[in-house]
Amino acid sequence: MKDGKLLAGMIAVAIGLSYGYLLIRSTIGIDDTCIERYFVEGWAPHVGRWTLYLLNCVFDFAHFTPFFMEAVGVILLGVSAYLFCVLWYRISEKRVSGLVLISFAAIYVTFPLAGEVYMYYLHNGVSLAFCLLAISGLLWWDYVKQKRMSSIIWITVLLSLAVGCYESFALVYIVLICAINIWSLLHESTIETRKIQRVKELVMAVAPLIGAGVIRTVAYSLINAF
Numbered sequence: 001m002k003d004g005k006l007l008a009g010m011i012a013v014a015i016g017l018s019y020g021y022l023l024i025r026s027t028i029g030i031d032d033t034c035i036e037r038y039f040v041e042g043w044a045p046h047v048g049r050w051t052l053y054l055l056n057c058v059f060d061f062a063h064f065t066p067f068f069m070e071a072v073g074v075i076l077l078g079v080s081a082y083l084f085c086v087l088w089y090r091i092s093e094k095r096v097s098g099l100v101l102i103s104f105a106a107i108y109v110t111f112p113l114a115g116e117v118y119m120y121y122l123h124n125g126v127s128l129a130f131c132l133l134a135i136s137g138l139l140w141w142d143y144v145k146q147k148r149m150s151s152i153i154w155i156t157v158l159l160s161l162a163v164g165c166y167e168s169f170a171l172v173y174i175v176l177i178c179a180i181n182i183w184s185l186l187h188e189s190t191i192e193t194r195k196i197q198r199v200k201e202l203v204m205a206v207a208p209l210i211g212a213g214v215i216r217t218v219a220y221s222l223i224n225a226f
Contacts, residue, residue: 003098007085007105014106015078018113045223048216051164052125053223076127077112081105083134090141091183125165132162133169136208137176144184144201152204156211163212164219170209177205 038044039056055061061069085101112126136158143151162169181198 003101004086006098007101008082010102011078011081011105011109014109015074015113018110019074022113042223045220048167048220049125049164050216050219050223051128051161054219073127074113076131077109080127080131080134081108083131083138084108087134087137087141087180088183090138091180129162129165129169129172132158132165133172133176136162136173137180140177140180140205143204144180152207156208156215159208160212160215160219163216170212173209177202 038049039053039061042053044050044053082105085105088096088104089101136155139151139155139158142148143155159170159173162173181202
């Protein structure tokens, strides 16, 4: 992507300023006080948040390690900002300006950090889920262009993991697909000839949501069984 290094640098600056502000005004979210109940005692899967529960079974990050987990979450947030910018750049066929992408990325990372809604660390899975959704968006655009069914399968897997972090990411996925289609329509010169294709694409976009629902049910049943 053109100006990719500049974009990455500006994201790093925005994160540094926002995260620095957060560190000197540190707070603790109520969910942070009962992390072990969620991930050790197994409460998380009962509310549908199974992804981080399984990750904790492997990496054991449930113990209260705020600065490390927070830093990992911030890095994932920055990565997702960059990936979303790559997505918008590709959809616009390289016509969106670098200034617009930098502005979007700066707001994207600054709001949750400086807005004091981020102090749940990585444990709530928001940063991870956004990163998974950004990759899903890129895969969806690959499907729109190449019609690879493997992209739909990967989207289903990634969306399942994202919804397993936080169930409302199903809605984020819907908004993302709508945004991609609206943006691509604004840059499409043969809209009339592609109406049927658009309908087929939207039907295919529903498949990962259904798959995520099925996987969530299976994951919940298996976790409870063991």
